[in-house]
Amino acid sequence: MSLRKRYKADDHEQVDMGPLNDILFILMFFFLIISTLANPNIIKLTNPKSKTETKAKQSLVVSIRKDGTTYIGQQQVKFDSLTAELTRRISKTDTANKQMVVINADTAVSINKIVEIMRDARKAGAAGTSLSVDPN
Numbered sequence: 001m002s003l004r005k006r007y008k009a010d011d012h013e014q015v016d017m018g019p020l021n022d023i024l025f026i027l028m029f030f031f032l033i034i035s036t037l038a039n040p041n042i043i044k045l046t047n048p049k050s051k052t053e054t055k056a057k058q059s060l061v062v063s064i065r066k067d068g069t070t071y072i073g074q075q076q077v078k079f080d081s082l083t084a085e086l087t088r089r090i091s092k093t094d095t096a097n098k099q100m101v102v103i104n105a106d107t108a109v110s111i112n113k114i115v116e117i118m119r120d121a122r123k124a125g126a127a128g129t130s131l132s133v134d135p136n
Contacts, residue, residue, distance in 0.1 A: 059100040060089060060126070062117055066108035070117075082117065086124035098127035105131065 062082070063071040070079045077085050090099055101121035105114050118129045 059102045059130075060086070061102045061104060062086075062121075063104040064106065064109050064113060064117070066106040068109075068113075079113070083120040083123060086120055086126070090121075090124045090126055098125060100128050100130060101126045102130045102132060 061071075061073055064079075068079065070077050070082055072082075072085055072089065086101070090101075101117075101124075103114060103117055103121075114131065118131075121129050
């Protein structure tokens, strides 16, 4: 009678890898955080501080809906008088700080109207134009 248990080829003991995975995960985060903090190419600067906060208006928003109504900011403007209104608003600003014109357009608006607004903004003396298309 045999008292010893015979091991088959399938009965290997397995090492639990769970704790090893946890340790490796913690080490990875440790080195990731340390590598972002220890940047030798950083130059420390002190930024100037001000008691008053002045914000210059940098852009003029022109919105056009799919039905053709045109707005400059919150004010409704006729499309035919858009050039004159843009010229009036842009000429008020300082010549060194020309305004950008941001165009918000509906997707149903024809590209010809958008290009016409861009041309009008350039004629009015805008520093540049930017287009934002609203899918709604």
